Amino acid sequence: MATTAGRLPATMRAIRFDRAAGTLRLDEVPTPAADVDEVVVKVAACGICKSDVRRIDGEIEPRLPVYTPGHEAAGVVAAVGARVQRWAPGDRVVMAAGRQCGECAACRVGAGSDGCTDLRMMAIHHDGAWAEYAVTSETSLVPVPDSIPLEQATVLSGAVSTPYGAIDTARLRPAEAVGVWGLGGLGTHLVQLARVCGASPIIALDTRPAARELALGRGADIALDPANTRLESYIRGVTKGRGLDVAFDFVGRARSFAQARAVLGDRGRLVVVGTSLDVDEAGPEFALTRNNQTVVAHTGYRVKHLEDVVELVDRGRLDVSASISAILPLARVAEGLQRMREYDGNLLRLLLRP
Ligand SMILES: [Zn+2]
Ligand SMILES: [Zn+2]
Missing domain, CATH: 3.40.50.720 (NAD(P)-binding Rossmann-like Domain)
Known part of the structure; x- marks a missing residue:
């Protein structure tokens, strides 16, 4: 693992869902490292989406036996792989849920996440972001201008x-x-x-x-x-x-x-x-x-769509400041899920903060 500026702690807190046991708990797990073309993001907040709830409740079968849920995240770049040019530690970013596979014909010619024909999804194919850190490909990040709080940026990703x-x-x-x-x-x-x-x-x-x-x-x-x-x-x-x-x-x-x-x-x-x-x-x-x-x-969205909505919010065309109903610490994830289940139409996004 070739990581620069990566003075990351060896372990981090993450919510882990165990499909067979049906348990969801706050665990201490190894902090992910960045491969050459990857970026590790220190998660500022991550939304709880209805699809997370449906996987945890067994309505949708998860692919991984044990994994970290969460796919609507924003944060700050903590470490970058050796070949990553466009990001540096400290950059404020929002993460697209899909990342390039790195192997399809489009990926081999450098088409990035929007060109990839076999997107890998956070919290489906690999760990998500109900955790202190999350890793993704460098092509799945969008910069967040200082005008937009990172919590609001999570709402832009997905919702x-x-x-x-x-x-x-x-x-x-x-x-x-x-x-x-x-x-x-x-x-x-x-x-x-x-x-x-x-x-x-x-x-x-x-x-x-x-x-x-x-x-x-x-x-x-x-x-x-x-x-x-x-x-x-x-x-x-x-x-x-x-x-x-x-x-x-x-x-x-x-x-x-x-x-x-x-x-x-x-x-x-x-x-x-x-x-x-x-x-x-x-x-x-x-x-x-x-x-x-x-x-x-x-279904879903492209990185380009995420860039567009960041632009709309930055220019004041779109206001999502009222879209966050509550921000809960990771330890209160069960309460957040329950509030999503009891949704009465007056709750747009609940966030978890590591
Ligand atoms: Zn979602
Ligand atoms: Zn691909």
Whole structure:
């Protein structure tokens, strides 16, 4: 291991999840070292994502028998590998969840994490960042300007960059009518981003009143309960008969999908957004449907998307300062998970601080 400026402690604290035993505990483990093209980041904070909760609860089968969860992290560069040119200890960075594999054809010609065809995901293929330190490839980091607190930067990784990527997938243009099904952290940030992109009108849908209220505060023009039996005619009316140009489905159930399909206009695009990390489960496209409509699956985000949302926050176009509900120490991870399970629509991101 060729590491420079790496006076790291031999061990660190990390949350370890044991799949077979079903246990989650704060442990002392070896501090990761940087390989020649890797960077070790001292984690400032890391989000608790719904997909973390689902893996710990057994709803999604984890790949690794024992691992450190957490994939929405920001921090400060602590050590860099011998061949790393662009980062130095002390740099403030946000980590993209996916890192280059280093072996595919794209990686061999230096295409970086955005070109890699076999991305390795934090907390799926290797340890995540509910820990004091985390390691990744040099191509999976984005600089965080001093104007953005590192805690806010964690929200950009995943909770903001995934809906931003979905907007890119949808090719959303100004004045297009948008519907958003499911107002958790991702859906609510999509409402906010759709507003930045000039979408009009923006219709937010969720069964939870608190989530609808929050979406109205983040830029939705109208917030509806999807249980409303006159939903379809209402949306047709609001869009002057043309239906939605783009529907984003963050719920991913048969009902939300059918509702979104029913109110999609001519040339409409329905984007079904999977959990931010299930890249293997989501195929690129479902099908081409009637009236030139497109139904497409979207998962995750690229490093470029993360760079874009950092730019939007830095320039004051996007404000995510109210998106962090609480910051808990690692030792209180169980409490954080429980609060995510009891989510009532009024909690965007909980962070862990090592
Ligand atoms: Zn996530
Ligand atoms: Zn690769």
